[in-house]
Amino acid sequence: MSLKKFDFIKHRNKFFVLSIAIVIIGIISLFVFRLNLGIDFSSGTRVDIMGNKPLSINQIEQKFKELGYNPERPVLSGNKHNIATVRINKDLNQNEVAKIKDTFKKELGIDPNVSTVSPQVGRDMAKNAFWAVVIASIAMIIYITIRFEFLQGLAAIIALLHDAFFIVTIFSLFHLEVNVEFIAAVLTIIGYSINDTIVTFDRIRENIKRSEKKPKTFMEYGEIVNRSIRQTLVRSINTVVTVLLPVIALLIFGSESIRNFTIALFVGLIAGVYSSIFIASPLWAVWKSSYLKRKRKKAAQPQA
Amino acid sequence: MVKKGRIASFFIICMILAVIIGFTFKPILHNLRLGLDLKGGFEVLYQVEPLKKGEKITDKTMQSTVSAINKRVDALGVSEPDISIQNGHRIDVQLPGVKDQAKARKLLSTTANLSFRDVNDKLMLDGSDLEPGKAKVAFDQMNKPIVTLKLKDANKFGKITNKLSKLPPPDNKLVIWLDYKKGDSYKKEAAKQKPKFISDPAVNQELDTNDVQITGNFTMDEAKTLAELLNAGALPVKMKEIYSTSVGAQFGQHSMQETVFAGIIGIAAIFLFMLLFYRFGGFIAIVSLCIYIYLTLAIFIGLQAVLTLQGIAALILGVGMAVDANIITLERIKDEIRSGKSILSAYRAGNRRSFWTIFDANITTIIAAAVMFVLGTSEVKGFAIMLIVSIIVSFITSVYGSRLLLSLWVKSKALNNKPGLFGVKKGDISELEKI
Numbered sequence: 001m002s003l004k005k006f007d008f009i010k011h012r013n014k015f016f017v018l019s020i021a022i023v024i025i026g027i028i029s030l031f032v033f034r035l036n037l038g039i040d041f042s043s044g045t046r047v048d049i050m051g052n053k054p055l056s057i058n059q060i061e062q063k064f065k066e067l068g069y070n071p072e073r074p075v076l077s078g079n080k081h082n083i084a085t086v087r088i089n090k091d092l093n094q095n096e097v098a099k100i101k102d103t104f105k106k107e108l109g110i111d112p113n114v115s116t117v118s119p120q121v122g123r124d125m126a127k128n129a130f131w132a133v134v135i136a137s138i139a140m141i142i143y144i145t146i147r148f149e150f151l152q153g154l155a156a157i158i159a160l161l162h163d164a165f166f167i168v169t170i171f172s173l174f175h176l177e178v179n180v181e182f183i184a185a186v187l188t189i190i191g192y193s194i195n196d197t198i199v200t201f202d203r204i205r206e207n208i209k210r211s212e213k214k215p216k217t218f219m220e221y222g223e224i225v226n227r228s229i230r231q232t233l234v235r236s237i238n239t240v241v242t243v244l245l246p247v248i249a250l251l252i253f254g255s256e257s258i259r260n261f262t263i264a265l266f267v268g269l270i271a272g273v274y275s276s277i278f279i280a281s282p283l284w285a286v287w288k289s290s291y292l293k294r295k296r297k298k299a300a301q302p303q304a
Numbered sequence: 305m306v307k308k309g310r311i312a313s314f315f316i317i318c319m320i321l322a323v324i325i326g327f328t329f330k331p332i333l334h335n336l337r338l339g340l341d342l343k344g345g346f347e348v349l350y351q352v353e354p355l356k357k358g359e360k361i362t363d364k365t366m367q368s369t370v371s372a373i374n375k376r377v378d379a380l381g382v383s384e385p386d387i388s389i390q391n392g393h394r395i396d397v398q399l400p401g402v403k404d405q406a407k408a409r410k411l412l413s414t415t416a417n418l419s420f421r422d423v424n425d426k427l428m429l430d431g432s433d434l435e436p437g438k439a440k441v442a443f444d445q446m447n448k449p450i451v452t453l454k455l456k457d458a459n460k461f462g463k464i465t466n467k468l469s470k471l472p473p474p475d476n477k478l479v480i481w482l483d484y485k486k487g488d489s490y491k492k493e494a495a496k497q498k499p500k501f502i503s504d505p506a507v508n509q510e511l512d513t514n515d516v517q518i519t520g521n522f523t524m525d526e527a528k529t530l531a532e533l534l535n536a537g538a539l540p541v542k543m544k545e546i547y548s549t550s551v552g553a554q555f556g557q558h559s560m561q562e563t564v565f566a567g568i569i570g571i572a573a574i575f576l577f578m579l580l581f582y583r584f585g586g587f588i589a590i591v592s593l594c595i596y597i598y599l600t601l602a603i604f605i606g607l608q609a610v611l612t613l614q615g616i617a618a619l620i621l622g623v624g625m626a627v628d629a630n631i632i633t634l635e636r637i638k639d640e641i642r643s644g645k646s647i648l649s650a651y652r653a654g655n656r657r658s659f660w661t662i663f664d665a666n667i668t669t670i671i672a673a674a675v676m677f678v679l680g681t682s683e684v685k686g687f688a689i690m691l692i693v694s695i696i697v698s699f700i701t702s703v704y705g706s707r708l709l710l711s712l713w714v715k716s717k718a719l720n721n722k723p724g725l726f727g728v729k730k731g732d733i734s735e736l737e738k739i
Contacts, residue, residue: 048555050555093545094410097409098406101405102406105552110554110555111344111405111555112552113551113552114550115549116545116548117546118545118546120546121546128680132675132679135675136672140668143671147664180680180684183680184614184676184688187672187673187675188621188672188691191673192625194672195625195665195666195668195669198664198665206657234635235631235632238635239624239627239628242574242577242578242624242628242631243621243628244624245570245574245577245624246566246567246570246571246573246574247570249570249620250563250566250620252566253569254562254563254566254567255558255560256559256562258613261614
């Protein structure tokens with residue numbers, strides 16, 4: 001495997017630049033395309049209609065007009081285009097919901113799904129989601145600082161926020177809907193992607209302990225990081241492959257209702273394995289050696 | 305010398321496990337609680353507001369509201385309702401598997417304050433004058449459904465009817481309202497085709513009784529609903545829907561079939577991958593993964609947690625994560641074999657060195673899952689519980705289960721000098737250290 005001989009430290013800047021470029025694209029995309037926020041984080045009504053036969057957009061639109069709504073253009077999904085999703089910008093009351101359900105049940109024989117979210121709840125959910133990511137990140141930094149060291153915790157969190165932001169970027173670029181499940185997927189990736197990083201850090205810790213003299217320079221740290229990444233490389237790739245297998249199966253065969261959830265997982269897993277190999281450990285090597293250099297300088301100055 | 309006893313005990317353990325799993329899996333699955341996204345049903349989050357402006361909502365009012373809702377839900381006959389009070393005066397009601405969703409939602413949110421008023425809308429009697437739990441559906445002479453009530457005090461009713469009967473018609477009416485709102489007026493409503501009040505019987509004589517009948521042109525269903533509402537008691541508050549999801553039953557079934565199918569394919573793919581890459585080690589990993597799936601489901605059901613679509617995804621994902629622990633260990637063992645150690649000492653060193661790696665990696669995922677559990681909505685919570693359970697179980701089965709099974713083979717010496725069984729090529733073994 002050529003990756004086994006790859007010098008991760010030597011080429012680190014290429015990957016740093018690549019990641020920074022992706023982050024910049026993400027920021028631009030957020031300004032230009034925004035996020036396609038589902039009703040969970042804004043407000044309104046979402047109706048999922050399923051039929052036994054393929055549905056036509058016009059037919060669905062017509063029905064909603066008859067009911068007195070002017071929804072956004074319905075989106076068809078499902079293998080046979082037999083599922084239509086319709087969004088209405090108002091949170092309907094229970095009588096209106098009952099009427100929609102009745103109408104389509106009579107029309108198609110299948111009871112549709114209807115969700116409504118009021119603006120108040122939408123705001124609360126967005127706030128909760130934000131805090132969930134912040135709290136989870138802080139808790140993990142603390143844990144890694146205790147078990148490893150602060151600089152590794154910081155590098156791990158940078159890698160992990162990079163992964164989370166990568167998912168956000170993809171969702172913004174492709175205009176995929178962001179809902180509560182999306183947050184669950186991001187949190188899962190945060191928890192999972194840090195696994196990879198920790199396994200590598202763990203190997204670095206072990207290799208430092210085993211080495212005859214304590215590493216001091218960037219080159220020495222770089223050598224250890226390179227060796228550790230290579231040693232854990234097969235494991236990192238195999239693990240991500242085994243987790244990707246069921247995620248791909250869910251993408252292809254799974255329910256339409258969790259499609260965006262699995263897309264987020266898929267994107268996040270790939271970003272996760274990339275960042276733990278090419279970003280987290282090289283970043284730490286750069287920080288650690290420059291921190292030691294500064295420390296040595298400080299120690300040297302008073303004597304001079 | 306190969307110790308056959310150890311290999312025999314491996315097969316005996318496997319057989320015992322297979323029998324236990326085979327016999328208990330179905331009954332365990334039978335107790336699985338399905339979430340409303342798999343079963344159909346609805347969830348509504350209500351904002352609780354006082355009936356009159358300025359009134360304060362205390363914990364006590366919240367509690368009595370929940371108990372009134374509980375009684376109403378009982379009347380619906382839903383098997384696994386979930387009603388909980390949430391921060392900020394909110395009540396979350398989940399009714400998976402409920403048949404008539406529209407009726408259920410109406411039944412839940414009606415305040416159900418019954419009042420008897422005169423034609424000028426002056427209050428004569430209200431819900432507090434009723435004997436609780438005595439509302440019934442009966443039939444009048446025309447065989448039309450009516451609702452009968454019992455009052456606490458026959459005297460009070462006598463006095464009221466006495467007063468009303470002395471008034472000249474059409475002012476001698478006793479108007480019965482459900483959820484009378486300020487501003488509602490009998491005189492305005494009476495002129496409409498579909499008045500808001502339930503009925504307005506004329507009173508011609510004093511009635512010294514505590515039995516009251518409401519004849520309101522009901523259908524059978526309407527009469528039943530009214531009786532149920534009156535028996536469950538009025539809500540002490542107003543409830544506004546601020547969030548709701550409703551899932552059609554077929555929709556739920558459809559999602560479940562698709563997801564379970566995808567899961568089986570995904571898990572089969574993992575098994576195949578493990579066999580190809582780790583050979584014998586992979587086989588042991590598969591055995592422990594089967595135990596993992598069984599235990600995770602059993603514990604999940606034991607916790608009475610509700611399986612949602614995301615829960616299934618978490619279980620499938622969990623298999624991937626459980627595999628990770630096996631991969632870390634097996635990779636470590638491979639490393640040690642390559643460095644020239646014997647199978648037994650490679651097994652020992654591999655286990656020792658991989659333990660803390662697996663431990664640290666799992667704790668961080670649990671941290672993320674715990675945050676999701678605390679801050680998440682019900683669907684996310686289901687996902688988080690499944691994730692936490694699966695991480696703990698995968699830690700136990702992949703670390704201790706796989707090791708136990710593998711140790712039986714390693715110690716039997718049947719694997720000695722067969723690095724190929726772990727997926728290591730003989731040529732890759734470092735000759736220098738091989739003494």
